[in-house]
Amino acid sequence: MTISPTFNRTFKCPCCSNSFTTVNVRISYPKTAEISSDYCVTYKDEANSPYLYYVNVCDSCGYAYTKNSVPLTSLTKETIIKEISVKWKPRSYGNIRSIEEAIICYKLAIYCSTLKKEKYYLLAGLLLRVGWLYRKMNDLKEEERFLLQALEYYKKSYDIADYAGTDMSEIRILYLIGELSRRCNFYEQAVTYFSKIVSHPNAHFEKGVVDKAREQWRLTRENNKTLEKAI
Numbered sequence: 001m002t003i004s005p006t007f008n009r010t011f012k013c014p015c016c017s018n019s020f021t022t023v024n025v026r027i028s029y030p031k032t033a034e035i036s037s038d039y040c041v042t043y044k045d046e047a048n049s050p051y052l053y054y055v056n057v058c059d060s061c062g063y064a065y066t067k068n069s070v071p072l073t074s075l076t077k078e079t080i081i082k083e084i085s086v087k088w089k090p091r092s093y094g095n096i097r098s099i100e101e102a103i104i105c106y107k108l109a110i111y112c113s114t115l116k117k118e119k120y121y122l123l124a125g126l127l128l129r130v131g132w133l134y135r136k137m138n139d140l141k142e143e144e145r146f147l148l149q150a151l152e153y154y155k156k157s158y159d160i161a162d163y164a165g166t167d168m169s170e171i172r173i174l175y176l177i178g179e180l181s182r183r184c185n186f187y188e189q190a191v192t193y194f195s196k197i198v199s200h201p202n203a204h205f206e207k208g209v210v211d212k213a214r215e216q217w218r219l220t221r222e223n224n225k226t227l228e229k230a231i
């Protein structure tokens, strides 16, 4: 018997307490084909990518969240109801999703995250994932638009260290700022952030990221030379 890559999961909405069912990918199913320099995974079966189902959307009130979202308080719940639920026409994103549908779910989650004033690194992570989904659709313009926004929020997060005490390390956030700067053609900025990694006091704890930063630093210098020649 072949086991389906996906299954239906039921959640109780943290905002309106409605029960809704949504598709999830089995944890053992996805097999990685490739990981890009900004950590976007290409799966062997992209049609059943876990990225498509990362966001849960309540069909009754429109609240969109992920496993990393901050729990609602009575105040943020009130804001979600006022800004989303009262305007929400009940509809479900609980079935098999296309990339386009997944992007709508992420955009709803980004709006909810903004309304809840979540930490910048969480918002940046959602924006980055939307950029990746546009990349998978070969929509380079929208990809860059979202990478730029992710970059802006990772920088804000780094400036006030709002990632402290989470799974996100300082070296990793520096790397993402460097790499997103490189991808958005801000070469000087990329070099500044990659160099911070190489000289970081914790560099020996995260050798993998540091080696990657060295490699991307070298690539940035090449990118810059190519750009100078073109001018």
Ligand SMILES: [Zn+2]
Binding pocket: 013, 014, 015, 016, 017, 018, 058, 059, 060, 061, 062, 063
């Ligand atoms: Zn709800």
